[in-house]
Amino acid sequence: MADNEYTEYVTAALPWLRRTAYLLCGDVHSADDVVQVAITRLYTNWRKARAADNLDAYVRAILVRTFLNERRRPWSRVRLFDRVDELKAVTNPASETTDFETREEIRVALTRMPPGQRAVLVLRFLFDLPVAEVARALRCSEGTVKSQTSAGLASLRTQLGVTK
Template structure:
């Protein structure tokens, strides 16, 4: 690789590392796995950087590589469930500030999103956390816009049902 391309790649990595890491964490739900995902995607991108940097959006390309790598990882990975004797403690309502309540709601929502099947979770991450349009999500995932819409609809129904059930248990 030419020195100018290496400099260009280094600048790209320094400028987009945190955004890519955030996306990877949202896709994997694990900090270590997120770092591995970004590094692997950047290694693959580095090999083709000359062609990629001339394109319109190198970050979109890297995000697509991350999604594809994550999908491949799902297919190889077995789901492991951890069964516990007692459900985790829920904080008592009242007596907490608005910030704490908002954090608790966000945490509950995120835990529910993490229980979604990987493809559905990827659609949610790209659509709602990365704020991509349905067409952009479809392009990143290599599927039809209708597939994105159906995954979103099923996911929202699942979130409503899960949060309603958890909310009524309080």
């Protein structure tokens, strides 16, 4: 029964897991790797995960921590391609009104940021999470989340040529 619950949950969550991982990683292939590691970790901790107050938040934290851990490894800096342009494969269908160029500019700007700032911005603005929840997911202080948010937004503004 537990395996069926796990399979049903992962099947339903896979689209948003892939979108989130893509925004964090910047390319589809790395995102798929991060999702695979995250759902494997979820499987090994499924009993604990099922008991969580908010299963999606629990899984999102696993995903973000997996991304951050993978970015710390030296092999993660090896790139076989300069750019993989497969944004439509993981785009949120609900956001189709946003033009492709704007999404692409933001995606590219995110890939130029340090992983910690990228993770904070994705959690704060894609998932609209409060500072306290982002801090719990990243296992850092609320002050760190606030400073990373501020620095990340400043970097995005600079890269996109936006003035306050």
